[in-house]
Amino acid sequence: MEQNSIVTISGLIKRFPIGKGHFTALNGIDLTFSKGQFAGVVGPSGSGKTTLLNIIGSLDNPTEGKANVLGQEIGNLSTKKAALLRRKHLGFIFQTYNLLPVYTVFENVEFPLLLLNMSGSERKKAVMDSLDWVGIADKVKSRPAQLSGGECQRVAIARAMVKKPELVLADEPTANLDSENSHHILQTMENLNKDLQTTFIFATHDDKVIKYLKRKILLEDGKVTADDIITN
């Protein structure tokens, strides 16, 4: 593993059974992500972006090859250890926000901290800090149904960031947002990346997101066809 790298993938193959055969979603991926990167896996639908993110996020296992995330071999993790990895070190941001509709903004953001058994006062401070980062602290008592799409995604970012994870995985985070909201969201994530040194890995084919990326990995038919560091 390279020094300072938090994700190392080598010879990663992922096949899904289809009927009597199988479909190869990822075909020999070799990648390394360093701490503090703002990277994106881009490519058309069906290219394997989400599958790659799922494996990095310990939601799925490789068929062949290795995926080492924060020093832990994903293929060897028990479900309990995988849950622990997600609980402590990973944050997820979804395309459809996936906030729990019956809970308030505060409670949605608080949920990951409850799993970490933090005290009430620690939770409150962390939640309010997180909501401040995303600029939505005035909506703590609102329910998701009372928020706009952009506000919901901010809450989702706050939920992903509240435990200050080392790595945030964002799958098409702007797909349901208009241009203005997308830029606000991406600026927020960019600021968090700078301020907290949190590593972000996006799966996207949205040009608005691609403009913000500092590293762009092109995935086509399960293979990495380009891996560019963007310096501007």
Place this chain on the structure above:
Amino acid sequence: MIRFLFKGLLRDRNRSLLPILVVTAGVTLTVFLHCYITGILGDMIEFSAKYTSGHVKIMTRAYAENKNQVPNDLALLEVNDLISNLQKDYPTMEFVQRINFGGLLDSPDENGETKKQGIVAGIAVDLISENSKEIDRINIRKSLRKGRLPEEPNEVLISDEFADKLEVEPGGTVTLITSTMYGGMSIQNFTIAGTIEFGVQMMDRSGMIADISGIQNAMDMNNVCGEILGFLDSPNYDDIKAMNVENTFNDKYSDPNDEFSPVMTRLKNDSIMSGYFDYVDSFVGIIVTVFILAMSIVLWNTGLIGGLRRYGEVGVRLAIGEEKGHIYRSMIYEAILIGIVGSFLGTLVGLGFSYWLQEAGINVGDIMKNSKMMMPSVFRAHITTPAYYIGFIPGLFSVTLGTMLSGIGIYKRKTAQLFKELET
């Protein structure tokens, strides 16, 4: 965490209120049906007890062997002393004398010649004693159609239909032609006090109810009766109590070598009723089991649907880092909580409806007026001990089982699959 999940449960009506309402409704129906069926079938037993068999019945051994022929020549003797002793031995019970009799009932014209005549099936009960409960027991007051209740030993009631057939009205005279207990012919005039309608065709066709002292006099049966019926203090038949009474009585009074010695038979051992008891037990068992199974499937589905519609939430919770086992257990605890609350409410409501039906009853007299079956005209529910817990079978176990089964999907499906379902 528990408070957090409980808050979510309370706020999400689809997770709390709706399942609780479904469970409550299912449990209400289960409890009510159980009480209703138990009540109806129990009423039929009680109806039979009141009219023919008592909770226990005392006859001579010889009479018991031939009871279908109503052999009054084999009747119990010295019954006043026997009843007096019985009241001392079983102070909470009530014992009454009954004589079943048959014969011809003749309706004379103004010249005393036969105008109309019919075969009569009669029952003699204590109608005119001050403390007698027989009038209420066999529902005579409510069955009265014309005239009044008998006030003298020589006054009788006959069925309304029979009165029409004999062309007699209250106040008119009829002649009972029968035999004494010693085999002699008995011809006795009675005055029609009133006419009755039981809603039971068998009784309405040719029934006659007479005071026991009048019939004892007519049939030369002073201090004699065909049967003594005993009634327990509980409103419904209790077989264990009845069996105890039966055993102690037969030990004390019955002599297997003396065919004229009294013998007691409890209702369940009565030849007519024994099969019926088995039938009732099986019927209640089958119906309630089928209903519980049906309700279980419905409530199981409620649990399943509740579990399945939360796959999205499960996906989020997994992604955030909650363990599968923790999610599974929390869903089961929720199901248990919903099952307990729903079962409790359903049992309460079911018992409420059942209590109402137990007290008020449903009068089906008009519907049953042409029935040839001997059955009560008012259906009542009956709350028994199982009614307090039977609803918890579908209410608690089925919902929990449904949730457990649907939750297995959490384990069977790969995390990524659940996660994918979250996105759909």
